[in-house]
Amino acid sequence: MATGFSFTLAATDGRxxxxxxxxxxxxxxxxxFMPVGTAGTVKAMLPDSVRATGADILLGNxxxxxxxxxxxxxxxxxxLHKFMNWERPILTDSGGxxxxxxxxxxxxTEEGVTFSSHIDGSKHVLTPERSMEIQRLLGSDIVMAFDECTPFPAAQDVSLESMRRSMRWARRSRDAFGDRLGHALFGIQQGSVFREQREESAEALKAVGFDGYAVGGLAxxxxxGQMFDVLNYAPGMLPDDKPRYLMGVGKPDDIVxxxxxxxDMMDCVLPSRSGRTGQAWTRRGQVNLRNARHADDPRPVDEACSCPACRNYSRAYLHHVVRANEMIAxxxxxxxxxxxxxxIMAGMREAISKGRFASWENDFQSRRSEGDIEPL
Incomplete structure (x- = not known):
């Protein structure tokens, strides 16, 4: 297991x-919450700016x-750390x-996946061994086992076959990863929306032994509704003393x-992808800055927010630069x-540590239900 890598639970509140x-x-x-730096960059952000938002770790692809x-x-x-000028932790997904x-x-096939590049059509082979080699070359701190992400919907027999292949690949990933001082390997639970398959997957992963465990195949x-149904039992199948990572999630209410x-951990492209299409996520829900109602509005997107966009710019300005397709938008x-x-993450950490998660969540939901401020 990874020496120099550890997980300490400070407090729990319910689950x-x-x-x-x-x-x-x-x-x-x-x-x-891990911002997604797909190709070695969180789109539209400098690394120092990403850190200033409160991010402790990025995801690379x-x-x-x-x-x-x-x-x-x-x-x-x-x-990768030096290449993209981010010296803090990086998690890389497996490519699955x-x-x-x-x-x-x-x-x-059982060996792995042969695919054509979406960039130039060139042929590539990705196996558990090659995925481990690529992630070693990139130098990421947290490495994900190579798996098959079962599509949804999947028939029970199709999901079972896919999950069991992923478990065989998890063993091969563990063997290929070896012992890398200061680097961690996470296994990925699969099984779609089938409880028995999730249980079998968790047992198979625990038998191999990983530094952390992900819940895959959701989102x-x-x-x-179905995602939460699975999350009502799936995390509890994984070891209490290891980090639990839900891959590819999500919207604010999904995260909460x-x-x-x-x-314990999540990632999603949503904050950056939404930002590039004129969407702002706020404590009152989603705001579309393309809408004409903002054209003369001197107020910030969110009066309670201390980010540079809210501190220094009006809705009217943001509406203008979004509509003009300016990069600054x-x-x-x-x-x-x-x-x-x-x-949101900081709020939850504080609430859990004080045993106030339920009231924090109630406040979070009630403010979202109010909707955006009234137009001027």
Whole structure:
């Protein structure tokens, strides 16, 4: 197991947990939201700005980085941390999710996946061993086991076959990862929305032994209700003394619901993707800055927010730069969204530590239900 990597639980409140993941590159406060730096950058943000929002860790993408600029090139240039100027922890996904989404461009066997690049059509093979090698070359602090992300909906027999393949790949990932001082390997639970399969998957992963465990195969179209149904039992199948990571989630109410059910880590492209399309997430819900109602509004997007977009710019200005397709629009709204998501995490950490999670969640939900401020 990873020496120099540890997880300490500080407090629990119901099933919600708060603690600290310690790595050689710094501490990660949990529950943690990881901004997605797909290709070595959180789009529209400088690394120092991402850190200023409160992020302790970023996510990098194995699939995209192996295709461009190439893992071997990143390694020659000193590793991903140096390459992208982020010296704090980085988690890399295994490439499994992206390969799943390339269904028309891939062929899957027991050995791994052969696929065509979406960039230039070149052929590539991704196996558990190659995924571990790529993530080693990138130098990420937390490495994800290579898995097949089961699509949704999936018949029970299809899901079972997929999950069991992922468990065999998890063993191969563990063997290929070896012992890497200061680096951690996380296994990924699969099983779609089938409780017995989730249980079998959790037992298989625990038998191999990992530094942390992810709940995979959710946020792939099943809807919040079914996702929460699975999260009502899936995290509890995983070891209490290891971090639990829900992959690819989500909207603010998804995040709060996941933490309530025992999740410690999450990631999602939503804050940056929304920011680039004129959407701001606020404590009162989502605000679309493209709408004409903001054109003469001198008020900030969120009066209670201390991010640069809210401190220094009006809704009218943001509406203008969004409509004019100015680069600063995506920069300011991404900063705001990431700041708000990190504010949610900080609020939950404090509430859990004080045993006030239920009242915090009630306040969170009631403010969202009010909707946006009235137009002028």
């Amino acid at each position: 919600a947990r708060t603690g600290v993941i310690t790595t050689p590159r710094g501490e990660i406060r949990t529950p943690a 194995t699939y995209h980085l192996m295709l461009r600029p190439g893992a071997e090139r990143v390694a020659r240039l000193g590793g 999710f992206q390969v799943m989404s390339l269904s028309s461009l891939r062929k899957m 792939v179209g099943e809807g919040q 619901g996941a933490v309530k059910r025992g999740i 995506g920069m300011l709204l991404t900063w705001h969204n990431l700041h708000y998501f990190q504010e």
